[in-house]
Ligand SMILES: CCCCCCCCCCCCCCCCCCCC(=O)SCCNC(=O)CCNC(=O)[C@H](O)C(C)(C)COP(=O)(O)OP(=O)(O)OC[C@H]1O[C@@H](n2cnc3c(N)ncnc32)[C@H](O)[C@@H]1OP(=O)(O)O
């Protein structure tokens with residue numbers, strides 16, 4: 001068990017005001033060196049990019065927003081590629097095109113209006129380009145170190161809610177899906193492809209929860225239905241302080257895999273778009289999830305692998321070994 005800083009307990013005094021300051025005045029990039037003073041940082045590595053304030057913020061809160069990191073030109077390109085994927089003009093091995101559960105059984109329309117997310121696009125160069133953007137990778141390195149693998153890729157096209165609240169993503173910890181450790185060497189980069197706020201279902205985070213443990217996840221008991229594998233934290237405490245991340249097109253948030261987060265429903269008529277990649281250090285190692293809280297997701301992945309690909313006798317880690325792709329450095333364990 002790794003030592004956790006005593007200053008990082010969730011809901012600690014003063015966090016929200018520091019947070020507010022951060023969200024209103026995030027430096028565009030690290031103009032100030034962080035080298036002079038290195039307290040017990042464990043969630044970030046020594047680097048020449050993050051300011052001490054940015055490092056401290058991530059250590060305490062488990063996320064960091066960098067404004068305007070991806071150009072509008074690149075985002076518009078990814079949007080066009082996404083549209084071509086929806087029209088089935090482009091495809092790639094392993095890529096999953098998923099419809100919202102509310103329309104899963106309705107007639108198929110080859111249009112972005114039917115698609116809730118495209119997942120596992122690591123073999124589609126036109127989208128994988130996002131994962132290799134140098135300005136993203138240089139931040140990722142501050143969390144993972146130099147040997148960087150992309151492990152999970154998504155372009156999320158949150159649909160206007162059909163009235164059943166299925167466009168919500170329940171509060172969860174991404175580590176629930178990952179059979180590799182250590183958690184601190186894993187990070188997600190999530191980029192808003194347009195302005196995203198509470199009206200179209202922005203990310204909602206519980207600051208500081210990355211210092212806790214991985215919790216039990218199950219399907220939430222939502223009347224209107226839940227999307228496949230959208231597990232939520234079982235004993236989610238609604239009184240913990242939550243922060244809604246309002247982001248502009250190109251803004252990118254980096255967050256820790258134990259941070260509890262989700263997203264609200266899309267109350268607008270537009271399709272809310274974000275693109276993300278989960279990265280891990282290739283020095284991470286696989287674990288056997290048998291006998292842990294992650295057994296239920298392993299079971300679902302095994303069932304899916306059998307149904308979709310006819311693959312028998314796989315473990316959660318086999319699926320991840322097939323998905324992982326080197327972005328920088330050397331592929332070691334993963
Ligand atoms: C070598 C082996 C490779 C194995 C690869 C497996 C790797 C999986 C790894 C784990 C993934 C999760 C990683 C997440 C990382 C953290 C990130 C944040 C958290 C998340 O985003 S969690 C959500 C992840 N969700 C998924 O991964 C689901 C992916 N989707 C799919 O697999 C398919 O789209 C789906 C849902 C199975 C549908 O299959 P499809 O063939 O596209 O559709 P059909 O029309 O044939 O329908 C089949 C069946 O499914 C029902 N269905 C359709 N859509 C949905 C839906 N959105 N929700 C629920 N159910 C759905 C449909 O009604 C059909 O039902 P039947 O009863 O008629 O059979």
Ligand SMILES: Nc1ncnc2c1ncn2[C@@H]1O[C@H](COP(=O)(O)OP(=O)(O)OP(=O)(O)O)[C@@H](O)[C@H]1O
Pocket residue numbers: 168169170171198201202204220232236244261262263264265
């Ligand atoms: N019963 C619940 N169990 C688990 N998670 C929930 C539950 N209700 C809402 N959430 C989650 O809380 C987060 C916020 O959802 P919510 O729909 O309240 O959106 P919001 O952005 O807070 O909008 P508003 O407060 O304006 O209604 C989402 O991740 C959502 O999935």
Ligand SMILES: O=C(O)CCC(=O)C(=O)O
Pocket residue numbers: 154156158169174188190261262263274276
């Ligand atoms: O974009 C969303 O709605 C949720 C994304 C998410 O949970 C993730 O990227 O891990």
Ligand SMILES: [Fe+2]
Pocket residue numbers: 172173174261
């Ligand atoms: Fe997530």
Ligand SMILES: [Mg+2]
Pocket residue numbers: 264
């Ligand atoms: Mg709410």
